[in-house]
Amino acid sequence: MASTYYIGQRLSSDSRPCTVRYIGEVQGTKGEWLGVEWDDPARGKHSGEHNGIRYFECKVPGAGSFIRPNRPYDRPNTFLEGLKEKYITNLEATGVPNPIVFGSKVAEEVGFEKVSRKFSELDTLTRVILDYMRIKTCDDDFEEISSTCANLQEVDLSCNLFEDLEQVARICTSLQKLHTLSINGNRLARHQVADPFTRGFSRIKTLRAEDLRLTWEELFRLVNSFPNVTDLSIAVGDLTKFSPTISPRVLDLQAANGLVSLCLEENAFECISDIADLQELPNLRRLLLARNRIKAVYSSTDHHQVGEKLRFSTITFLDISRNEVGDWTFLDDIRDSFPNLEALRISQNPLYGIDGNRNPSESAFQITVARLSRKVTSLDYSVIKPVERADAELFYISTILKELSENPAEQEAEILARHTRWPELQALHGEQTINRDLAKKSNDALASKLIETQVTYGSRTLTKKLPRTVTIGKLAGLIGRLFGANPLDIALYLVEEGIVGDNSTRETLLSDELRELDYYVTDVTAKLIVREK
Structure with a gap:
């Protein structure tokens, strides 16, 4: 009967979770309906309306549908029921479940076929992934959880049926060694936690709280329950500003001073200045901003209004890939705003073209490296030699x-x-x-500085404009990279024609690695042959 249901209730149908948003009749039909919002918007039919009448609201447009109360629904689990179903029943029968997806991010489960062979030894597990296991509550017997999961350090509770954060806190309180928690994709309606269970969250160092579909105020209250988190991910959302004008501020989080890594991927930031508050986090080292809408460091309106330039002095790793960066001056601003940056990820931005990969060409790679500080030793996960x-x-x-x-x-x-x-x-x-x-x-402004050089190695020939001041040692390194050869295994020969007669050719070994190219070449063009030593 519909009376057994309530607004905000979490249900699962055919292993697909949803939230009840409406209970009642729908005009033009008979009987009662449940208006639900599916966690997966692709299952939805509308946004809570029928024949022009609005019955409920969806947090994600198009994620709603009407279903009958008397249809069969999946039975919800407690934590231990979900654990045993996954690691005893499911794995024994079917092996490793499918990967789970948050936005465009895929979390793969690795190595659990080994666990299935040791299903009776749950107390030996240090990491479990319990996504889509319909877990709704913590078990009443805390001691049974503690003894069953005596060594559990990492728990993934993503995409379950929790309605109350306190149920998660009860589970964490029972797991004495827990330090890593994922609650991605849950739809929590209540975020208050009673004092006896807050200690469960105080042990958490790594928190994944992605795709929760909460307002910033709600998300702040949730995250603020984890006072000792150092690695935080609140990716997949619609966050747009972290500045002094926004309340509450990130700086007000209990964990603010201890944050080392912060993931804000797949949100709606448009400029680095939108996250100006983060420059005041004293220990932040890693900042992940992939898949936002970032075009520049400063917006067109605040670039000249900022009293003091942005300065993220503590950041050593920045991921700005898959954004909307299209101007080279962005790199100059990054160099100034992140003075201690050591690693940058910036691939797949319009800056590098409109092809499918948007990865830097050779010349774009060189300009990127040259515009960045020499402190940056890694670009797109490749070491800069x-x-x-x-x-x-x-x-x-x-x-x-x-x-x-x-x-x-x-x-x-x-x-x-x-x-x-x-x-x-x-x-x-x-x-x-x-x-x-x-x-x-x-009509050659660089004739006095560059030598147009034809380089032949085997069957391949390339033409490059090289500075006259490049040393032979550096030139060998460049040519080795161009042809995929070890610079230590090759020798360079200058080819000169017509030295003695019209048909004569002379080859000169460029043996002195410290000599500059113009020591050997006086013309504006040159031919080189590369041979293996």
Whole structure:
């Protein structure tokens, strides 16, 4: 009967969880209905309306439907019932369940076929994944949980039927060694926890609270129940601002001073300045912002209004991949705003083109490396080698010189304003001469600085413009990377034609790694042959 149901109740039908939003009649039909919002919006038929009449609201448009109260529903579990069903019944019969998905993130379950062979030894488990196990409550016998799960350190309770956060707290209180908790994809309606059970949350160091469909105020209250969290993920939501004008502030969290890693992926931030409050977190090292809408460090309205530039002094790892960055000056602002950054992930942004991968080309990779601080030693999870950095900086210098040489002197300040690392690069690689007269005569503004070099290795030939000042050692490193060869295993030969007669050719081994290229080449073009030593 419909009377056994209530608004906010969590149900599961065919292993698909939903929340009751409406109980009653629907005009034009007979009998009572349950209006539900499915956790998976793809199962929905509408947003709570029928024939122009609104019956309930959905937090996600299109996630609602009407179902009959008398249809069969999955039986809810307690924590231990879900644990035993998963690790005794299900694994023994079917093996590892399917991966679970939050937004575009996939959490894979690995190695649990081994657990199925030891299903009678639940007290040996240190990590369990109990997603979609219809868990709604904690068992009454706390001691049974403690003895059954004596060594449990990590628990994933994602996508279950919890309505009250206190039920989660009761479970955590019973698990004496627990330090990592995932409650992703739950639809908690009540977030208060009675004092006797708050100690269960005080042991949690890593918290995954993704895709909870809560307002910021609700999410703050929930997260604030975990005072000692250092690794926090509140990804997959609609967060837009973490600034001093927003209340409550992230800085007000009990765990604020201890946060080391913060994941805000798949939210709705548009600029780094939208998370200005986070620069005041004293111990934050990792900041994950993938799959937001970020275009710039500063918005077009606040760039000139900020009294003090953003400065995330503690951040050493930043993930800004899969956003909407399309301007190279973004990297200059990142260099200034994250002065101690050591690793950056920035792939799959419009900055790198409109192809499906949006990964940096070779030249884009070089410009990216050259615009970043030398403290950055990892780009998109690849280590930046010293020779790669030197080559990148020389290439970037050549592009700036080209731009300066091809434009009038009165535009120099405007151009250099777009290349804010120019003074530092000049100090590192020597002061560069801008030869505009040469550009007018030859239409090649870099003729005095670059040598157009044809390089042949086996059956492959490439043409590159190389700075005259590049050393033979660095050149070997660059060529090795271009052809996928070990620089220590190759030798470079300069090929000169017509030295003695019209048909004569001379090859000169470039043996001195400390000599610059223009020691051997006096022309504006050169041919090199690469041979294995």
